[in-house]
Each structure stands twice: as C-alpha cells, then as structure tokens.
Amino acid sequence: MSRTQARPVESERIALKARNVSFSWEDTPLHWVPGDPFTTHTINVLHLLLPAGERWFVQVYKQALPLIKDDRLREDVIGFIGQEAMHSQSHDEVLPHLREQGLDPTPYTAQVDWFFEKLLGDRTLPPGRARRWWLLERVAIIAAIEHYTAFLGDWVLGAAELDRRGADPTMLDLLRWHGAEEVEHRSVAFDLFTHLDGGYRRRARTWASAFSALLFLWQRGVRFFMANDPTLTGPEAAKASFKDFYDRGRAGVLPGTGAMLRSIPRYLGRDYHPSHEFSTAQAVAYLAASPAALAAEQAERSLKGAA
C-alpha cells in the first residue's frame, strides 16, 4: 500500500475550540440574496446537508478516537468534533425559519438523514477487520468532504460580490463563521486519515464516492428548493441548470466551476496536504470580527467573570 507523503505547514497549526454562537433569523428574507432565488437556494442546500452530515462526522470520529496514538492529533480531533457539532446545530436552526416562510424541507432532509444514518452509518459488523475497514473508509470519506468544506469556506470568506448585492448579513455571518472554522480545522480530517491509514488507493476511491455523492445530493437539493419555493411559479420553479450554476460562478456569487475543477487534482496529488492551501490567518481574522463569534466570546467571558 502506498503511503501519503504529506508534509504539513507547521505555522498553520492552531489549537481548535468550538465557539458557542447563536443567530436570530427573524429578519432574514426567504431570498436572502436579493432577487436571486437560485443562488439563495444553492447555498441553502448547506442547511439541508450539514446538520445530518456533520452529526455523522462526530459519530464516526468518536469511534476513531481510541485508535489515535498521537496526543496532539487527539486534541485536534476533539476540537474538530466540538466545532462540527456546533456547525450542525447552527444550520439546523435555520430550518424552522424556512418552514415559517412556507418552505418545508422535511421531505428532502428525510432522504439526507437516510443517506448518512443508514447508508453511511454503523453497520452490524463483527469486531475486527470488517469493522475497522468500514471505519477507515468513512474516515477517508470525511477527509475528502473536508477538502470541499475548506474550499467553500475559503470561497465564502472572499465572496465580496454577495455583500455588494446586499445579501443578508446574518446569513453571511453564519456562512463565514462556519467557513472560517472549516479553513481553521482543514488539516484535521486529512491528518487523521493519514495517521490511521493514508493509503493512496483509498484516498482516490473515497474522493470519487464523496464527490459524486455531494454533486448528486446538491443538485437534488437545489431542485427541491426551487420546486417548493412558494414564491416561484411556472417555468422559474423548475429552473435549476448547470448553466445557472456556471453563470453565478462567473458573477462571483457562487464558487467558480473552474476553481472547483482545479481543486480535484490538488486533492489527488501525492504530496497534498490541506495546510498547503488557504489561509489560517484570513480565517482567524474573520473569527475575530464575526458578530456571532464575538457575541459568543463575550458571553463566555461574562460567564467566567460571574463564576
């Protein structure tokens, strides 16, 4: 089995902590990118996928923890678990707001729950090789997904066009707080995979599975939202094509198709390591200014002060 030759950039290492954020959604309009339901709903798919997906990360990583023989990595994984649990909860809290606006996501989230809980969930396997194989496979899938969560996090931190178009500031803060933590912890999943296995064939195979599943779930999610948006009727409701996505990427309100395609060979490169791309400094700078993260920090300080 070939091993990865990944060399992390040491200066990018940072102690990870979960920030106890909260958001209030009363003032966020249904189309929070004004006049652009397609962009709104393409990004809204995150609220459908992430609650179940990140809960699944946490569940898999709790099983991986006893196998970790490196103290620093164990600390990173514990920090990662705390951050992902908070992300999952924060996106989940957007769903009642969508429901209030006439967009009930339950039929779609039920499918996503099945995907993560049943298809990728624990299987009744005997302890030993088979159980370990399934755990390693899922650890590798998470590493591949985290390549994309960091990619999206980096993208949204720099997506100034969303600000220029008057996108809702609370939603942008949720996306950027989450995106910044994704950039901050971008090496953890890959380091865990490398520590427990690191086989190149497994990395390539699980990348293909993760990428195809994400594309499949995402385009279904966008179509679901467009078809069920109570304000869209007629041909507009059915409109959700690759061209719409491509054009929004060129306009800067969604990630560019070219940038997404270029990220594939990077992940599949033999010397890939997540610390080689994106900027921890940029992420940390956002977290120091994020209204939700700042409020969480102040609440934490006053709690400590009261104790």
Ligand SMILES: [Fe+2]
């Ligand atoms: Fe996350």
Ligand SMILES: [Fe+2]
């Ligand atoms: Fe993550």
